[in-house]
Amino acid sequence: MAPSGPGSVRRRCRRVLYWIPVVFISLLLGWSYYAYAIQLCIVSMENVGEQVVCLIAYHLLFAMFVWSYWKTIFTLPMNPSKEFHLSYAEKELLEREPRGEAHQEVLRRAAKDLPIYTRTMSGAIRYCDRCQLIKPDRCHHCSVCDKCILKMDHHCPWVNNCVGFSNYKFFLLFLAYSLLYCLFIAATDLQYFIKFWTNGLPDTQAKFHIMFLFFAAAMFSVSLSSLFGYHCWLVSKNKSTLEAFRSPVFRHGTDKNGFSLGFSKNMRQVFGDEKKYWLLPVFSSLGDGCSFPTCLVNQDPEQPSTPAGMNSTLKTPENHQFPAKPLRESQSHLLMDSQSWTENTANPGKGKAGMSNPALTMENET
Numbered sequence: 420m421a422p423s424g425p426g427s428v429r430r431r432c433r434r435v436l437y438w439i440p441v442v443f444i445s446l447l448l449g450w451s452y453y454a455y456a457i458q459l460c461i462v463s464m465e466n467v468g469e470q471v472v473c474l475i476a477y478h479l480l481f482a483m484f485v486w487s488y489w490k491t492i493f494t495l496p497m498n499p500s501k502e503f504h505l506s507y508a509e510k511e512l513l514e515r516e517p518r519g520e521a522h523q524e525v526l527r528r529a530a531k532d533l534p535i536y537t538r539t540m541s542g543a544i545r546y547c548d549r550c551q552l553i554k555p556d557r558c559h560h561c562s563v564c565d566k567c568i569l570k571m572d573h574h575c576p577w578v579n580n581c582v583g584f585s586n587y588k589f590f591l592l593f594l595a596y597s598l599l600y601c602l603f604i605a606a607t608d609l610q611y612f613i614k615f616w617t618n619g620l621p622d623t624q625a626k627f628h629i630m631f632l633f634f635a636a637a638m639f640s641v642s643l644s645s646l647f648g649y650h651c652w653l654v655s656k657n658k659s660t661l662e663a664f665r666s667p668v669f670r671h672g673t674d675k676n677g678f679s680l681g682f683s684k685n686m687r688q689v690f691g692d693e694k695k696y697w698l699l700p701v702f703s704s705l706g707d708g709c710s711f712p713t714c715l716v717n718q719d720p721e722q723p724s725t726p727a728g729m730n731s732t733l734k735t736p737e738n739h740q741f742p743a744k745p746l747r748e749s750q751s752h753l754l755m756d757s758q759s760w761t762e763n764t765a766n767p768g769k770g771k772a773g774m775s776n777p778a779l780t781m782e783n784e785t
């Protein structure tokens with residue numbers, strides 16, 4: 420029996436309220452369709468050629484916008500796999516142990532074979548009390564979803580969903596297509612908007628739709644372009660929104676670019692290797708969301724399998740290495756596909772080198 424009480428009723432009410440922003444966007448989108456396709460294109464445009472071109476381009480953008488929006492909303496966020504959950508015995512042990520070093524010892528033992536490199540600010544293993552699991556790198560607990568979300572970016576009220584590993588690409592495409600949608604409307608509506616103010620439009624209700632359409636499109640273009648620009652910067656640096664606010668802490672310390680592998684690999688981690696899927700809201704991100712390559716792990720004294728004497732530093736592109744601990748099977752060749760963990764780039768300045776064997780080379784970041 421599902422628990423029913425004031426608490427669960429409140430939760431259910433809250434869940435319904437969370438859909439209000441999505442309903443608002445959907446209504447706005449529905450109105451914009453009516454205003455643009457019917458009132459502007461069909462009623463107000465006199466040139467048939469312009470009408471056809473505008474309608475075709477508009478419907479294309481509209482479809483891509485709706486598709487990516489839909490995927491962002493309805494793609495379930497991914498949660499840590501069962502290896503990250505504590506066993507029953509470990510949970511019991513944790514409950515018995517007082518907080519502090521003994522607690523950490525249990526977690527350290529449980530995390531021994533997990534591909535995790537990040538820690539809390541105090542250097543402890545990242546553990547979620549609520550979900551009772553060891554948090555994979557870049558995973559955070561979302562208080563709205565009440566779950567740990569892989570590579571959590573942020574909880575977005577406009578899509579009533581957590582933006583994370585499973586739908587970050589869709590979210591970016593949603594921003595891109597909604598921006599294009601607004602820019603296209605503003606650009607093609609501009610001449611009719613000017614006519615509105617110079618009394619060049621017939622006195623019908625279409626003229627008000629045309630005016631409001633331009634205002635709405637211009638206003639959303641401004642806010643969307645800044646948000647989209649910010650996320651493009653995040654992708655280029657391989658950061659999530661949360662990581663931009665608080666840099667990840669690795670075992671050797673904080674590093675704001677700890678997951679960055681260079682521009683093209685950062686892009687491919689989100690969009691995938693196959694260019695044909697880049698602009699489509701179909702899942703093509705690389706990896707499994709639980710483990711991420713980082714060029715920092717070879718500085719880790721706790722990594723026994725790191726070849727001795729490498730003495731590599733972050734600043735030298737010659738000695739980049741990938742994690743000594745094996746990443747998971749589902750990682751793509753961006754993260755695996757390597758015979759050797761070390762790279763031998765005789766000419767690190769050559770941009771193409773990174774493309775030919777992405778697992779072994781890393782672009783030099785400034």
Ligand SMILES: [Zn+2]
Nearest residue numbers: 547550560567
């Ligand atoms: Zn959690």
Ligand SMILES: [Zn+2]
Nearest residue numbers: 561564574581
């Ligand atoms: Zn959430």
